[in-house]
Amino acid sequence: MSGAGEPATVSIPIHDHAATGKAPAATSSAVPAAAAAAPAPAAAVAPRKVGIPFFRRGDHHRGSRCLAFLDFILRIAAFGPALAAAIATGTSDETLSVFTQFFQFRARFDDFPAFLFFMVANAIVAGYLVLSLPFSAVLVLRPQTIGLRLLLLVCDMIMAALLTAAAAAAAAIVDLAHNGNLRANWVAICMQFHGFCQRTSGSVVASFLTVVILMFLVILASCSIRKR
């Protein structure tokens, strides 16, 4: 290990592994990377597209930046179904034109506490996804912040668990509404309330899609934490 090379390595603020095998290799690539990183912020000021200065050849954060960009895109993709599910459940209100002595003739999501919980949880997750978009954008620009990634992973996990619980509860009620239960004498109400049933079934499916995307976001975040 050359003594002249060590201070040059240290002066560049790149947090690399402590393993000695990486340090001599980093000295040779670190100096051109420093030269490339200096014009890169200057080039970002120029009127260009945002993505181009970051994916240069000398940028050795390219892998994490790709993952962070994918994270950003997936967040936007997850926001759509969550918001759609919340709105669809919130506006589900069906009044039958005919009424009998045994059934009430109006169904709203308010009548089922599981659907209320489902709508509230979807609204919370949709709001969280919107609020976490700036943090994800910061991660694209500065991929080396581990604390922010960890925070996003924790919050993503909590939101995924909440949304799974809400979607599963709503799915249980929807299944009961479709099939009924012979043993407990619970009648399938979907025979009467077609529109209400279709709307809530569709929003449960959309909500499960959001859960899958959120889980994928958690895996992605832990992959990029490991990669560093």
Add this chain to the structure above:
Amino acid sequence: MEGKAAVTTSTEHGEASKTSARTVVIGSSRGGAASRALSVVDLILRVVAVVATVGSAIAMGTTNQTLPFFTQFLRFKAQYSDLPTLTLFVVANSVLAAYLVLSIPLSIVHIIRSRARYSRLVLIFLDSVTLALVTAAASASAAIVYLAHKGNVRANWFAICQQFDSFCDRISGSLIGSFAAMAVLLLLVLLSAAALARR
């Protein structure tokens, strides 16, 4: 060993290397003990979750209540298999118990070798998948149990707990163990992610 060698050579060179030397020192001396403590906590939480899950599955699986009388409208026998959601609950809890028991050796390996990264990633992935499974099962059966307690006026769904009180008590109590296991699993995923970030 390699970490220690890097520390000694880099602390020889000047004041500019102090920050990197400091981070290397923290990484090699205290980080090993901290992540080892995290792995021990991980193992303890896994054992707690196994106990909670097995208790929950057994409590739900052995429900069987026969009423001494019978009416024309209701059957007089209640089991967990009469409600498909509760069957899902028992199956999911059994799968979770089996997975937790099988992942205890992997957790022990993490205590011994703190530098294992790929296996921690695999563990995070499997943990989050089973977390989703058990959350879904526990939450769906919580919705059904709530319906059994309160009924629903609009849909004309009758609250069956008024007849089957012992069955109802049993299925309500077994939810507690499952939700505790879900919270423990969530904590396990967060612990694994924190241990992964310490490298």
